[in-house]
Amino acid sequence: MKITVLNGSPKGDLSVTLQYVHFISKKFPLHTFSVHNVSQKIKSIEKKETAFDQIIEDVRNSDAVWWSVPIYVCLIPAQYKRFIELIHEKGAEESFRDKYTAVITTSIHFYDHTGNNYMHAVCDDLNMKYVDFFSPDMFDLLKEEHRKKLIDFAGSFFDSVTDEIPVTKSYAPVIYRDFIYEPENHSEKIDAGDKKVLILTDSDDENSNLGKMVEKFRNSFSTPVDVVDISKLDIKGGCLGCIECGFDNRCTYTGKDDYIDFYNKKVKTADIIVYSGNIVDRYLSSGWKQFFDRRFFNTHIPTQTGKQLAYIISGPLSQVQNLRQVFTAVAEIDHANLTGIVTDEFGDSEQIDNLLQNLASKLVRNADNKYVKPVSFLGLGGRKIFRDDVWGRLRFPFIADHEYYEKNGFYDFPNIDPSEHKFSMDMIEAVKEPEAREMIRKMIKPQMVEPLKKMVETK
Ligand SMILES: Cc1cc2nc3c(=O)[nH]c(=O)nc-3n(C[C@H](O)[C@H](O)[C@H](O)COP(=O)(O)O)c2cc1C
Structure with missing residues (x-):
């Protein structure tokens, strides 16, 4: 059996996740595995038609496809998301249709489920025959018990392909409504006082629903609002997973592009941050994912403590509940308050106008009151995972995290x-x-x- 492996780690051959594939390949020598480092080589895949075509050709000629990918910020790395976008942009979906497939992710089990949900939906959207996923902790391969699980998983997958087992989808296709938002210019303006309002968008099309929603929202304020198009920032690339930031939050990109300065000077100093973007497949754009991944130079230290966050989204968010969960989780883990989300999914233009106006006033009210709602399981569970790992096995190399956690009382173990x-x-x-x-x-x-x-x- 020939398996095409799409390696999503920006570290290429040095990927932890890929070692799980190598282990399987060693235990099942009759099968062949063809590995493509799609995240590491995303720039050349994007630029050179032949590089992309070779991968697709390999997919077409294989019996099965494995998505081998680390979890990055509750999903997959931006580079891998870009590759998935390219499949659709270049019309290569048919090569994936009816291929048996499985997803292997490694992580520290922090929102691995949302990453796995996303990949499952991506496979369903490509009409693949999704068999299963395997989502171990990054170091599980070191344990006998987990090596056995991995062999069982792989054996069962190969049998599924040989036996041509029936499979079903878990995700219905996402349906967009045909709707043009036409804002009215009537509402009274909101005074944000001394609160700094920052709107981040990745759309430069002011005639799109998103562009018009952002403009309408900006005009809800009588006080100045900063609007920044993140696609115009000089961001050289996605997070490389090098972990050089672990010691002192110094990123390997320091001095090489705009991101770190922008994040430190604009995002960290804002009181109200509004993220706006279009739904692209089962998330926002890969440009947004790159922005979120690059935030990792702060490692596991919250950077939005006490801030009011909101999202303005164009597209069917209600059909992508996984993304809504990620929005909530990120806010809660970052000690911020998710004030609200406005989409163009339901209602007419007047209702959307009112929702945007209400969002603006609620953001200011919450900021004035320094309101941060109690965390749910999403925030509490996530924080506990970080707390335990930074205390224990990840204290090195994440020295900066440990110092911050100790200083800020994050080590709230029950036995204390x-x-x-x-x-x-x-x-x-x-x-x-x-x-x-x-x-x-x-x-x-x-x-x-x-x-x-x-x-x-x-x-
Ligand atoms: C930028 C970045 C973001 C990460 N985000 C998560 C995360 O959200 N959840 C998690 O459990 N692990 C996260 N990790 C840890 C990786 O998933 C883990 O180290 C993985 O095993 C790396 O696999 P690789 O070597 O194949 O790239 C992150 C690591 C990096 C560098």
């Missing part, structure tokens, strides 16, 4: 509170006694609410 621990130990001892157990069983409900009731009464 001795009084809570002692209370639990005393109670566990007490309920060993059958009579006490019965008595305490009845007391649990009122006791649990007691401190809260007291607070309601006194505050």
